[in-house]
Amino acid sequence: MTESIYNIPVKTIDGKETTLAQWKDKVLLIVNVASKCGFTSQYKGLEELYEKHAKKGLVVLGFPCNQFGSQEPGTEKDIQQFCSLTYNVTFPMFSKVDVNGPHTHPLYAFLKKSEPGFLGTEAIKWNFTKFLLNKKGEVVKRYASATTPESLEKEISELLG
Numbered sequence: 171m172t173e174s175i176y177n178i179p180v181k182t183i184d185g186k187e188t189t190l191a192q193w194k195d196k197v198l199l200i201v202n203v204a205s206k207c208g209f210t211s212q213y214k215g216l217e218e219l220y221e222k223h224a225k226k227g228l229v230v231l232g233f234p235c236n237q238f239g240s241q242e243p244g245t246e247k248d249i250q251q252f253c254s255l256t257y258n259v260t261f262p263m264f265s266k267v268d269v270n271g272p273h274t275h276p277l278y279a280f281l282k283k284s285e286p287g288f289l290g291t292e293a294i295k296w297n298f299t300k301f302l303l304n305k306k307g308e309v310v311k312r313y314a315s316a317t318t319p320e321s322l323e324k325e326i327s328e329l330l331g
Contacts, residue, residue, distance in 0.1 A: 175307040178277045181265040183234075183246045190277075195305050196229045197329045199322070200281060202269045203232045204241040204297040205252045212298050213257035215319030219326065220261040226330045227305070230261035233277070235269050238297050242266060269294040284309035304329050 175198075176191040190198070199219070204210060220230040234249050236242040242249065246265055253259035267275035270293050274282075281301045282292035300313040302325060310329065313322065 175280055183250050183263040183265055193229045196227045197305060198303040199230045200301045201232055202235040202297055202299055207241040207297040209298040209315050212319055213259055217257055217259050219319050228326055232263040234266045236266060237268055237270055241297060281309060285312040287312055
């Protein structure tokens with residue numbers, strides 16, 4: 171069986187085991203997020219993209235990660251509160267994951283293998299690295315942390331059809 175992004179187990183921010191299968195046939199924007207990062211304000215743009223395109227089939231998925239400068243030190247509850255109160259985040263959020271190293275979450279192993287970064291390196295460089303997937307669950311593009319959510323509008327719209 172071909173590995174599918176929809177079969178990889180993930181845990182929601184409130185601790186429920188699930189997979190991404192519920193978002194089959196959707197355009198996915200998967201982001202490793204952090205609450206205390208120079209790019210944290212991107213939550214606003216991510217939420218705006220989600221609100222604008224959710225009815226057309228876009229789902230933004232946030233995966234908190236504490237591997238870069240310990241910029242996501244809180245518990246899942248802390249993260250949830252911060253996202254809700256500070257940025258009114260309504261897109262799905264998940265439990266903290268490792269995106270690099272020996273404990274790399276299987277989702278991130280899949281994403282990095284599908285779309286290596288600069289010069290073929292698979293390592294995630296920093297928080298707010300973004301992966302855009304088409305409706306078939308295939309990684310279309312990987313974006314660096316500095317790429318703003320707003321700048322993805324055209325490509326997202328094209329994938330939504």
